[in-house]
Every structure is written in structure tokens, then in C-alpha cells.
Amino acid sequence: PVVADDQSMEFAAWVLRAKLEVNRFGIQQPDRGAERCAPDSLDIVAMPLVAWDASGGRLGMGGGFYDRAFADVDGPLMVGMAYEMQQLHHIERDVWDIPMDFVVTESALHQCEG
Secondary structure (H helix, E strand, O other): OEEOOOOOEEEEOOOOOOOEEEOOOOOEEEOOOOOEEOHHHOOEEEEEOOEEOOOOOEEOOOOOHHHHHOOOOOOOEEEEEOOHHHEOOOOOOOOOOOOOOEEEOOOOEEEOOO
């Protein structure tokens, strides 16, 4: 993922040892010259989580980047990455929240029930 200046999220091809740049959040991402990929061309999207539930609800860092990027996109398998201790019983969702299909933790691969 690449966080753009307009608060959108783009996706870029990355290859081993390709040049990275640091975004405004201090996160390394592919540089501006990297080839971009349309969200609907992706097969799997791995996203970091702050919290998650078994029905596919998730909490991120609150920017809504993934929700906006995939608002009108069908297809990619949405996979959250978290620790078991981050699982909550229930996370309230809004209509624009993109649910997860799976969550990968240090001890299991959870298929979401939602």
C-alpha cells in the first residue's frame, strides 16, 4: 500500500531491494515511481489490525484508508494480521466498513464467519 497526499491509498508493485520512501506516518512504502496496481486487480490484501472479531469486524488506526480504497471493489481476499490477544467479542461496523475474510495470528488462521 501507498498512502497518497490526498488521503487515498494506492497499491504499488514492489520487488526485492526496490527503493522505498518513508510516508508521513513514518512507514516505508514503494516510491512514487513504482508501478501502480488497481485495487480490483489484487488477489489478496493483507492489512494490519488493532483489533478484530470472528465475524470479520476490524479496527485499524482510524484513517479509513482500506475502507475507501475497497469501497466499490469486489474480489480481493481480505486478510487481517494480528495477535490472538487483539481479538474482541464484537466490533460494531458501519455500512462502509470492509469486512475481513480471514485473520492470521501467531497461532492460527481464522476464517471469519461474517
